[in-house]
Amino acid sequence: MSRIPVTVTVNGVAHRREVEPRLLLSDFLRHELGLTGTHVGCEHGVCGACTIRLDGAPVRSCLIFAVQADGHAIATVEGLAPTRGTLSVLQQAFQDAHGLQCGYCTPGILMTVSAFLEETPDPSEEEVRHALSGNLCRCTGYQHIVDAVLLAARRLREAR
Amino acid sequence: METRHIGRPLTRNEDPRLLTGRALFVDDVELPGMLHAAFLRSPHAHAEIRAVDTAAAKARAGVLAVITADDLGEYWKPGPLLVPPPPIAGMTFRQRCQVPLAKGVVRHLGEPIVMVVAESRYVAEDALGDIVVDYAPLPVVGDLEAAVAPASPRVHPDLPDNIAAEVVQRKGDYAAARARAAHVIRRRFLYDRGASIPMETRGIVAAWDGKADRLTVWDTTQAPVVIRNGLAAMLGLSERQVRVIAPFIGGGFGPKMMMFYPEEVLVPWIALRLERPVKWIEDRLEHFTATTHERGQIHEAEIALDAEGRVLGVRDEFLMDTGAYNPYGLTVPLNSQCTLLNCYDIAAYESRFRAVYTNRTLVTPYRGAGRQHGVFVMERLMDAAARVVGLDRIEIRRRNLIPPDRFPYRNEIIFQDFAPLTYDSGNYAPILGKALDAIGYDRFVAEEQPKARAEGRHLGLGLVMYVEGTGIGPYEGAKVRVQSSGKVTLATGIGTQGQGHFTAFAQVVAEQLGVDPRDVEVTTGDTDQFDWGVGTFASRGAVVAGAATHGAATAVRAKILKAAAEHFECAEADLVLEEGKVSIAGVPERHITLGALAQLANPLRGAVKPGTEPGLEATSYFGPEMGATAAGAHAMVIELDAETMRPTILRYVVVHDCGTVLNPLILAGQVQGGVAQGIGNAFFEQLAWTEDGQLLNASLADYLIPTALDVPRMEVLHTETPSPLNPLGTKGAGEGGAIPVGALFAQAIEDALDLPARGIEVTEIPLSPSRLWEIAHGDG
Numbered sequence: 039m040s041r042i043p044v045t046v047t048v049n050g051v052a053h054r055r056e057v058e059p060r061l062l063l064s065d066f067l068r069h070e071l072g073l074t075g076t077h078v079g080c081e082h083g084v085c086g087a088c089t090i091r092l093d094g095a096p097v098r099s100c101l102i103f104a105v106q107a108d109g110h111a112i113a114t115v116e117g118l119a120p121t122r123g124t125l126s127v128l129q130q131a132f133q134d135a136h137g138l139q140c141g142y143c144t145p146g147i148l149m150t151v152s153a154f155l156e157e158t159p160d161p162s163e164e165e166v167r168h169a170l171s172g173n174l175c176r177c178t179g180y181q182h183i184v185d186a187v188l189l190a191a192r193r194l195r196e197a198r
Numbered sequence: 199m200e201t202r203h204i205g206r207p208l209t210r211n212e213d214p215r216l217l218t219g220r221a222l223f224v225d226d227v228e229l230p231g232m233l234h235a236a237f238l239r240s241p242h243a244h245a246e247i248r249a250v251d252t253a254a255a256k257a258r259a260g261v262l263a264v265i266t267a268d269d270l271g272e273y274w275k276p277g278p279l280l281v282p283p284p285p286i287a288g289m290t291f292r293q294r295c296q297v298p299l300a301k302g303v304v305r306h307l308g309e310p311i312v313m314v315v316a317e318s319r320y321v322a323e324d325a326l327g328d329i330v331v332d333y334a335p336l337p338v339v340g341d342l343e344a345a346v347a348p349a350s351p352r353v354h355p356d357l358p359d360n361i362a363a364e365v366v367q368r369k370g371d372y373a374a375a376r377a378r379a380a381h382v383i384r385r386r387f388l389y390d391r392g393a394s395i396p397m398e399t400r401g402i403v404a405a406w407d408g409k410a411d412r413l414t415v416w417d418t419t420q421a422p423v424v425i426r427n428g429l430a431a432m433l434g435l436s437e438r439q440v441r442v443i444a445p446f447i448g449g450g451f452g453p454k455m456m457m458f459y460p461e462e463v464l465v466p467w468i469a470l471r472l473e474r475p476v477k478w479i480e481d482r483l484e485h486f487t488a489t490t491h492e493r494g495q496i497h498e499a500e501i502a503l504d505a506e507g508r509v510l511g512v513r514d515e516f517l518m519d520t521g522a523y524n525p526y527g528l529t530v531p532l533n534s535q536c537t538l539l540n541c542y543d544i545a546a547y548e549s550r551f552r553a554v555y556t557n558r559t560l561v562t563p564y565r566g567a568g569r570q571h572g573v574f575v576m577e578r579l580m581d582a583a584a585r586v587v588g589l590d591r592i593e594i595r596r597r598n599l600i601p602p603d604r605f606p607y608r609n610e611i612i613f614q615d616f617a618p619l620t621y622d623s624g625n626y627a628p629i630l631g632k633a634l635d636a637i638g639y640d641r642f643v644a645e646e647q648p649k650a651r652a653e654g655r656h657l658g659l660g661l662v663m664y665v666e667g668t669g670i671g672p673y674e675g676a677k678v679r680v681q682s683s684g685k686v687t688l689a690t691g692i693g694t695q696g697q698g699h700f701t702a703f704a705q706v707v708a709e710q711l712g713v714d715p716r717d718v719e720v721t722t723g724d725t726d727q728f729d730w731g732v733g734t735f736a737s738r739g740a741v742v743a744g745a746a747t748h749g750a751a752t753a754v755r756a757k758i759l760k761a762a763a764e765h766f767e768c769a770e771a772d773l774v775l776e777e778g779k780v781s782i783a784g785v786p787e788r789h790i791t792l793g794a795l796a797q798l799a800n801p802l803r804g805a806v807k808p809g810t811e812p813g814l815e816a817t818s819y820f821g822p823e824m825g826a827t828a829a830g831a832h833a834m835v836i837e838l839d840a841e842t843m844r845p846t847i848l849r850y851v852v853v854h855d856c857g858t859v860l861n862p863l864i865l866a867g868q869v870q871g872g873v874a875q876g877i878g879n880a881f882f883e884q885l886a887w888t889e890d891g892q893l894l895n896a897s898l899a900d901y902l903i904p905t906a907l908d909v910p911r912m913e914v915l916h917t918e919t920p921s922p923l924n925p926l927g928t929k930g931a932g933e934g935g936a937i938p939v940g941a942l943f944a945q946a947i948e949d950a951l952d953l954p955a956r957g958i959e960v961t962e963i964p965l966s967p968s969r970l971w972e973i974a975h976g977d978g
Contacts, residue, residue, distance in 0.1 A: 072228065074223070077223070084897070084898040114219065119217075132213065133214065136209065141217070141696065142396075148217070174898065174905065176395055176875070177449055178867055179872075182867055
């Protein structure tokens with residue numbers, strides 16, 4: 039199968055590869071670039087585990103091809119922490135509120151919520167639940183995830 | 199630093215890795231030269247395979263191997279039987295285990311027929327499309343009651359019928375109890391369960407290192423040591439030659455305890471033959487038919503009571519769908535049988551079940567593992583009995599609770615751990631009392647519900663109780679070592695799928711060794727680190743591996759004190775072990791760090807004394823004689839829209855007693871997650887089969903698991919009745935949250951719609967808006 043050049047910026051670093059046009063962006067990130075923090079849960083766009091940010095917007099990387107990301111800026115969970123060995127405010131809130139168990143859905147949730155909190159810095163619990171409703175978690179029952187998002191929102195507001 | 203660590207709501211040690219994308223899951227394993235497997239699976243629930251043509255697949259560029267059952271030669275064999283049945287007198291058990299690749303016949307949707315190995319998964323799947331299979335469809339066994347009719351087609355034609363097992367167990371004399379009863383109430387119940395749907399599907403990577411003569415396998419299993427031992431035996435390798443790693447796993451919930459899945463047998467085999475690493479990751483469509491389910495039971499149950507509402511006896515007879523094969527033996531139906539008596543003092547019980555082969559995916563335990571079926575039957579009988587006797591539903595429960603002075607309480611029948619079912623400890627009335635207070639029962643009944651009804655709103659309250667047999671044997675082990683850095687390592691053989699073992703076990707170690715739990719590095723699920731153990735199932739990790747960890751840490755503590763006493767030439771009783779060092783009581787400046795002590799205990803010159811061991815290390819095993827029984831109550835206030843039957847949960851209370859709590863934060867998470875899965879079971883999740891055995895909803899767009907909008911905020915309360923069966927007093931907590939939710943929904947919905955006043959009862963789970971509408975309109 040013919041290969042097509044793709045140039046993307048991921049977490050601020052430019053990558054150029056030649057890929058088959060059918061290669062999913064999720065597979066490209068994970069297996070071409072080795073950024074395995076983005077997880078794949080359903081491959082049909084329902085569970086949200088593979089959520090990344092494409093030019094700032096949360097999108098499901100299993101629903102687009104790598105070639106469609108050509109020329110775009112991508113953010114993944116690996117880019118959230120300010121430096122290696124530290125956690126972002128959002129990540130720290132997830133640890134503090136026990137917002138994860140197996141942690142498989144967590145990267146997708148963090149990417150969804152990082153975008154949500156930029157647009158909605160002072161959310162109600164109801165708004166948080168709506169924002170999370172496109173990300174499935176099978177372990178937590180969501181309560182501690184909701185708590186973590188509300189905690190992160192408060193800390194981010196206080197830091198401003 | 200605090201010196202008490204057990205019982206603290208410590209945040210988790212494992213989280214930074216998981217939160218930054220640095221935790222290793224199976225699909226994250228990338229190896230040079232790695233190949234990818236894909237499986238051709240049966241599109242039929244039951245069919246004869248007349249021919250398989252793989253020529254075109256073999257010819258496709260990038261394909262390295264196309265394997266059918268015939269290509270496996272002597273490696274093709276059924277099984278193994280994972281859980282043999284316990285010795286119950288008079289039982290029937292007919293074992294038919296799964297095979298690596300179907301030969302001649304397929305017995306369930308998704309059963310693998312051909313394995314393709316190629317340079318990429320994309321190419322491997324292309325090659326699946328090249329394969330031509332000539333199927334002759336056979337009659338499908340699906341409906342449970344039809345399956346046991348004499349004229350039914352058979353799943354296994356070499357058996358006389360579709361009965362996989364038949365077990366009768368008795369406690370006391372039910373016939374005598376029934377003869378003197380004032381009331382006998384009989385009901386039929388249907389309880390279906392769905393799929394566990396962990397967010398990470400199954401996966402396996404196998405790599406043969408010819409120079410080291412070793413096979414390394416990364417597997418999403420809940421039982422890495424058992425997989426290691428089994429693979430070594432199957433492949434003709436020594437156990438030393440096989441390393442199985444269960445790294446971070448994206449949820450287990452039971453089905454990842456099943457073994458051996460066909461892919462676990464085949465991927466290591468082909469990696470050895472090709473001498474290249476091979477990866478297979480299950481996709482979600484595969485998961486719905488290739489990973490085990492829990493499914494339906496049909497109960498015909500009878501309860502006999504005296505005039506005051508005391509239960510004299512219960513009789514139950516049920517059918518249980520075991521799927522096409524039964525490698526997991528009788529675990530699920532035995533759990534149903536043994537949990538049905540619940541938290542009540544019932545002198546007479548007679549229970550018969552038949553496990554039935556069907557042309558459906560295998561049934562193995564999924565969180566709760568049949569316990570919810572038993573609890574549903576008992577709690578529904580109690581609700582029906584309350585109305586017949588004329589008692590409040592709480593009062594009838596209160597009258598029948600096992601009193602605290604009756605523990606250990608013997609139920610006599612045989613449990614899944616082969617031991618007679620005995621509740622080790624418990625105190626149930628305070629659980630009920632706390633739940634009543636927290637949900638505001640009296641006020642709801644006296645004020646809220648009448649007021650709501652006057653406004654035309656349909657508010658209902660549910661309150662049900664449950665027990666959970668947890669922490670069964672046979673054993674787990676743990677190895678604790680103080681490193682020369684002063685940090686401590688702990689290794690145990692169980693796998694971890696999100697239960698917080700890296701933290702809770704660190705707390706158990708820290709409690710003994712006086713170190714910071716952050717300085718205890720825990721390894722689970724790597725047979726090179728620890729290779730004795732059974733697995734993570736039956737809510738036993740914290741109980742059994744936790745007790746083994748406690749034992750090993752206690753032994754290391756003794757070694758530390760002995761070494762320090764020699765070092766300081768003082769009595770052990772004069773030493774204080776805290777903050778990572780040993781000091782002389784009252785003389786804190788005279789101290790030695792644990793790291794320095796570990797170095798002294800592992801000298802490069804001189805002599806380690808005869809009869810002693812180098813280093814500060816100990817290994818310990820723990821095997822409980824029987825399981826520890828946890829208990830609890832759930833209460834809920836629900837509002838139903840009587841036109842759409844959409845439920846809104848207004849309040850949800852859990853009162854849980856799992857003995858000593860290691861970490862209340864982690865425990866709350868376990869309970870909340872269990873409730874969410876229970877809600878899914880009660881109202882959202884049902885595998886939708888056609889008559890010819892097709893699964894209509896094999897995607898997450900169609901099979902609905904609860905979202906953040908469906909699961910309410912829960913109030914989780916505890917009582918603590920320590921178990922006498924282990925040194926920490928713990929009981930398991932992994933499954934309790936999921937167990938009573940079906941019974942809770944049924945009661946709350948009846949209450950909200952006042953159904954019993956119209957002679958209607960909710961006798962089945964799962965419900966859905968449409969099904970509930972039918973029931974409420976008399977189409978029960």
